[in-house]
Amino acid sequence: MASRPDPRRGRWLLAAWVTAAFALSALRDTRLLLLALLLLALLFRRGLWRNLWRTLRAVLPVTAGLSLASLAFLRLTGGEWPPLGPYAALALRTGAIGLLTCSVLDRVDLLRALAPYPAATRLLVVTLAQIHALRLLATDSRDGLRSRLPRRPGALDVVRNAGGITATLFALSARNARDIGEAMRSRGF
């Protein structure tokens, strides 16, 4: 059985992650950013390819799309291609912070790391449990809509259905909040 991450180490990692993310977000030198990426790859070798893939999927579409649009706009309005350095730095910066985030969160058990802060832990547990419960309902409703219609649901069908399911989601979330509150009170919180 794999050993569970040490909660104190988890807290240190989280603090280091936030500090490093802000520090990386201040960098704009391409060489420094490349060095930072290399260091991150060396530091977080376990699961590197998976985390690189997750990072690419998370940051590439927005960064590449906006960069291409901006390059085309500046070429059309200015008559020449703008320098590519800032675009490369932007891509490296978003990539480095993304890789750092994926790698750190892969190594931290958030609930155990937050154990010394009971209110934060309870809030996280309640929120995640509620997300799970409400998501099941939303997914069931979406599948129900698909099965009822002989064609693929259009935008208006989905918006109408979302309006309907929202009323149920509100009712369920209110009932769950009351139940959890009563359960907490009965346990002396």
Place this chain on the structure above:
Amino acid sequence: MHVPDGFISPWLSLPAYAVAAPLWALAARRHFGRASAESLPVVGSLTALAFVIQTIMIPVPGGTSTHLVGVLLLALLYHPLVAFLCESLVLLVQALFFGAGGVTVLAINALAMGLLGPLAGWLAWRLVRRLSERAALFLAGWVSMQVATLAVAGALGLQHRLDPDYFPMPLAVTLTGMLVPSLTVAGVVEGLYTVFALTLVRKAGFRGVEA
């Protein structure tokens, strides 16, 4: 619509935290400052609700899709500060568990999508609701989307203005890239959704939990 990590420098992201922090404290104290057994379940449930609404994808012409924001409903049913606090928690959960948005830009995203957008929608609804409730709800949804989009594009434009070498995309590009889909598709979808959802929520006799 999120600003991702790396697009905004600490010269902007840290002041945004300085603006957001007292508002988070005010929202928490004013709306959830009771015993934890009463406040935590309500915050958690409303946050989860906002999170799940944002996962509902709406197919739009052209084969792509947009997602609902939905946090305006919390502003209309509770208060804009409740919407701000819950949307901030949604963004935190997204950053911690799903790699969306990010921790350095959390305050900027929260101020734009959680406060300015819903606040503008709430104000529009209060102004127009005497004329027609449905029109007011549609307008609230549409306005909320446009203001949130403008705020995000404005933050990116300000970053470009402060340091074009850091963020090389001019305001014209970010504004066009974000505002065109928002004005034509996402805003209309959000407006329609707000009308359908709030009408049904009220028809179902939802009284909510005290927040």
